[in-house]
Amino acid sequence: MKPNTKFATPVLVVLSLLVFAFNPVQENKNTAPPDPLPSWNAGTSKKAIIDFVTKTTSKDSKDFIPVADRIACFDNDGTLWSEQPMYFQLAFAIDQVKAMAPQHPEWKTTQPFQALLEDDIHTALAGGEKAIGQILMTTHAGMTTDVFEKTVKDWMKTATHPKTKKHYNEMIYQPMVELLKYLRLNGYKTFIVSGGGVDFMRPWVEQAYGIPPDQVVGSSGKVKYESANGKPVLIKLPEINFIDDKEGKPVGIHQYIGKRPVFTAGNSDGDYAMLEWTSTAGGYPRFGMIVHHTDAEREWAYDRASHIGKLEKGLDDAPKYNWLVVDMKNDWKKIYAFDKMK
Amino acid sequence: MKPNTKFATPVLVVLSLLVFAFNPVQENKNTAPPDPLPSWNAGTSKKAIIDFVTKTTSKDSKDFIPVADRIACFDNDGTLWSEQPMYFQLAFAIDQVKAMAPQHPEWKTTQPFQALLEDDIHTALAGGEKAIGQILMTTHAGMTTDVFEKTVKDWMKTATHPKTKKHYNEMIYQPMVELLKYLRLNGYKTFIVSGGGVDFMRPWVEQAYGIPPDQVVGSSGKVKYESANGKPVLIKLPEINFIDDKEGKPVGIHQYIGKRPVFTAGNSDGDYAMLEWTSTAGGYPRFGMIVHHTDAEREWAYDRASHIGKLEKGLDDAPKYNWLVVDMKNDWKKIYAFDKMK
Numbered sequence: 001m002k003p004n005t006k007f008a009t010p011v012l013v014v015l016s017l018l019v020f021a022f023n024p025v026q027e028n029k030n031t032a033p034p035d036p037l038p039s040w041n042a043g044t045s046k047k048a049i050i051d052f053v054t055k056t057t058s059k060d061s062k063d064f065i066p067v068a069d070r071i072a073c074f075d076n077d078g079t080l081w082s083e084q085p086m087y088f089q090l091a092f093a094i095d096q097v098k099a100m101a102p103q104h105p106e107w108k109t110t111q112p113f114q115a116l117l118e119d120d121i122h123t124a125l126a127g128g129e130k131a132i133g134q135i136l137m138t139t140h141a142g143m144t145t146d147v148f149e150k151t152v153k154d155w156m157k158t159a160t161h162p163k164t165k166k167h168y169n170e171m172i173y174q175p176m177v178e179l180l181k182y183l184r185l186n187g188y189k190t191f192i193v194s195g196g197g198v199d200f201m202r203p204w205v206e207q208a209y210g211i212p213p214d215q216v217v218g219s220s221g222k223v224k225y226e227s228a229n230g231k232p233v234l235i236k237l238p239e240i241n242f243i244d245d246k247e248g249k250p251v252g253i254h255q256y257i258g259k260r261p262v263f264t265a266g267n268s269d270g271d272y273a274m275l276e277w278t279s280t281a282g283g284y285p286r287f288g289m290i291v292h293h294t295d296a297e298r299e300w301a302y303d304r305a306s307h308i309g310k311l312e313k314g315l316d317d318a319p320k321y322n323w324l325v326v327d328m329k330n331d332w333k334k335i336y337a338f339d340k341m342k
Numbered sequence: 343m344k345p346n347t348k349f350a351t352p353v354l355v356v357l358s359l360l361v362f363a364f365n366p367v368q369e370n371k372n373t374a375p376p377d378p379l380p381s382w383n384a385g386t387s388k389k390a391i392i393d394f395v396t397k398t399t400s401k402d403s404k405d406f407i408p409v410a411d412r413i414a415c416f417d418n419d420g421t422l423w424s425e426q427p428m429y430f431q432l433a434f435a436i437d438q439v440k441a442m443a444p445q446h447p448e449w450k451t452t453q454p455f456q457a458l459l460e461d462d463i464h465t466a467l468a469g470g471e472k473a474i475g476q477i478l479m480t481t482h483a484g485m486t487t488d489v490f491e492k493t494v495k496d497w498m499k500t501a502t503h504p505k506t507k508k509h510y511n512e513m514i515y516q517p518m519v520e521l522l523k524y525l526r527l528n529g530y531k532t533f534i535v536s537g538g539g540v541d542f543m544r545p546w547v548e549q550a551y552g553i554p555p556d557q558v559v560g561s562s563g564k565v566k567y568e569s570a571n572g573k574p575v576l577i578k579l580p581e582i583n584f585i586d587d588k589e590g591k592p593v594g595i596h597q598y599i600g601k602r603p604v605f606t607a608g609n610s611d612g613d614y615a616m617l618e619w620t621s622t623a624g625g626y627p628r629f630g631m632i633v634h635h636t637d638a639e640r641e642w643a644y645d646r647a648s649h650i651g652k653l654e655k656g657l658d659d660a661p662k663y664n665w666l667v668v669d670m671k672n673d674w675k676k677i678y679a680f681d682k683m684k
């Protein structure tokens with residue numbers, strides 16, 4: 001049968017137009033796809049991340065990971081936002097002590113509160129973990145969860161960092177925000193696994209990182225349910241429930257997430273156990289990342305000798321476990337969104 | 343200009359064929375949309391659910407709830423699957439005692455193990471919570487989390503229920519599986535909030551209900567991280583970490599989810615506090631549901647006088663909080679997927 005060419009030609013024209021319209025990927029055949037990590041400089045770090053995501057999400061790859069198992073865990077302090085000159089949660093607690101001081105005249109003569117009120121942080125924290133515990137319990141307990149949430153939100157809107165003069169939630173790392181988004185676009189479920197307080201993080205991390213409250217694992221105090229007159233509340237008690245740090249991190253991952261991650265990022269030896277827990281799991285390829293603070297100019301430079309964010313064992317064992325050590329100074333075009341591109 | 347009709351006709355034919363292919367919704371313009379809850383009989387219960395989901399997800403509704411706040415929590419035992427003649431987790435524990443007995447000759451003369459090995463459940467459980475605690479600790483601790491997970495999966499594949507002779511994970515309520523799916527299709531994030539053990543549920547609930555492990559809140563024991571020779575493990579300790587029951591349920595919701603739900607379903611007074619916590623939250627409309635066990639023939643009938651799944655306060659206060667009391671016998675066309683439609 002002779003083909004009806006009069007009919008076939010326009011059909012092909014329309015079909016090709018429609019293929020064009022319905023396949024935007026083919027439309028830009030000669031244009032590179034947009035860079036998923038624009039704040040990362042080209043180099044081995046960026047390449048390692050993209051290679052891992054590509055090979056674990058390509059259907060025909062031997063390293064393919066089903067969506068249900070694409071679990072990615074991120075430390076917060078020093079990994080997603082800054083932690084100098086002190087953990088931002090401690091800055092919050094100190095501001096709360098000052099705000100609460102009028103109701104506590106006894107603090108004028110009681111340490112560590114007296115020193116805090118005199119802006120003598122050094123003396124206040126000389127008492128070590130005990131002093132910090134007192135400050136945290138005083139400012140993080142004895143109120144309802146609703147009141148605490150509002151207090152955190154209000155502080156985030158008003159308080160500013162002594163060095164940058166920016167709000168604390170502006171001091172999140174733009175390259176890491178891009179990495180979180182890139183992972184999610186590729187079917188990864190992103191979690192925070194932080195030593196910080198979960199009630200301190202949840203009010204702002206969804207907006208900052210796109211991570212919803214139920215995907216935030218952190219340290220916590222006990223809470224108590226009290227119901228009177230149909231107005232139930234949860235009261236924050238001055239009692240530790242869980243410390244999500246060091247060996248507590250794999251424990252937290254088990255208790256709250258229930259699956260071993262395939263991608264984990266941290267910055268200090270407090271993250272060593274969860275990186276180890278990730279990298280030794282087998283089955284799938286696993287990715288461990290350490291954010292190395294190497295930029296004294298745009299952020300801070302510290303590792304082995306630092307009191308906050310000490311990183312020693314992690315650096316020593318990074319080659320053994322093939323952990324990617326990200327060099328903030330050279331790998332990142334900018335640290336914060338408000339930075340100019342390097 | 344005279345239109346080129348020779349050209350236009352086939353173009354229109356192809357276009358209409360393609361519109362047909364790319365718009366399956368328009369294809370069925372005169373057909374009703376498929377019933378999202380086919381195992382629910384038409385009636386006030388089904389209507390209440392659909393009305394709530396419709397009004398909270400319609401952009402122009404005054405009751406619209408943003409996706410981020412569409413948190414739905416479900417009890418498991420008696421709400422998503424059966425719990426008679428004993429919690430299925432206890433049936434699992436008893437089977438484990440029998441499997442472990444050869445390594446424990448002393449159990450032949452030690453209660454409650456002796457009675458369990460003699461199939462005298464009544465005597466074994468006469469010791470009340472203490473005896474149940476002993477059975478659970480013995481069978482749920484002292485091994486790695488990996489070994490326990492495998493044990494649960496193996497048991498689910500082999501053990502059968504004494505009455506139905508079905509595998510336990512087949513005794514999930516088909517109408518509730520449909521409800522979970524319907525909520526998720528409408529942007530709700532579905533969670534389990536159960537008194538049952540989280541490590542007992544996680545290995546099978548994803549397949550059964552479509553709920554991933556990190557969206558399962560339950561009771562738990564403590565676990566300990568141990569790392570030797572680069573082979574870290576988590577050991578389950580014989581120590582309670584958290585009891586997710588009664589007033590513990592709103593506590594668990596806060597600690598693990600971090601948002602107050604807008605939709606909560608339970609079946610016993612163990613769910614009262616989380617229903618109350620949901621219904622008194624304000625801000626958005628809230629939906630509370632109680633699955634009432636009214637079907638002695640296809641399932642079990644029990645409420646106020648029952649030892650397992652006792653439901654008294656919930657029934658009394660359902661009108662006050664406008665909780666939907668689902669009548670399993672009359673509202674559900676089938677209980678289990680393997681049932682014939684009523």
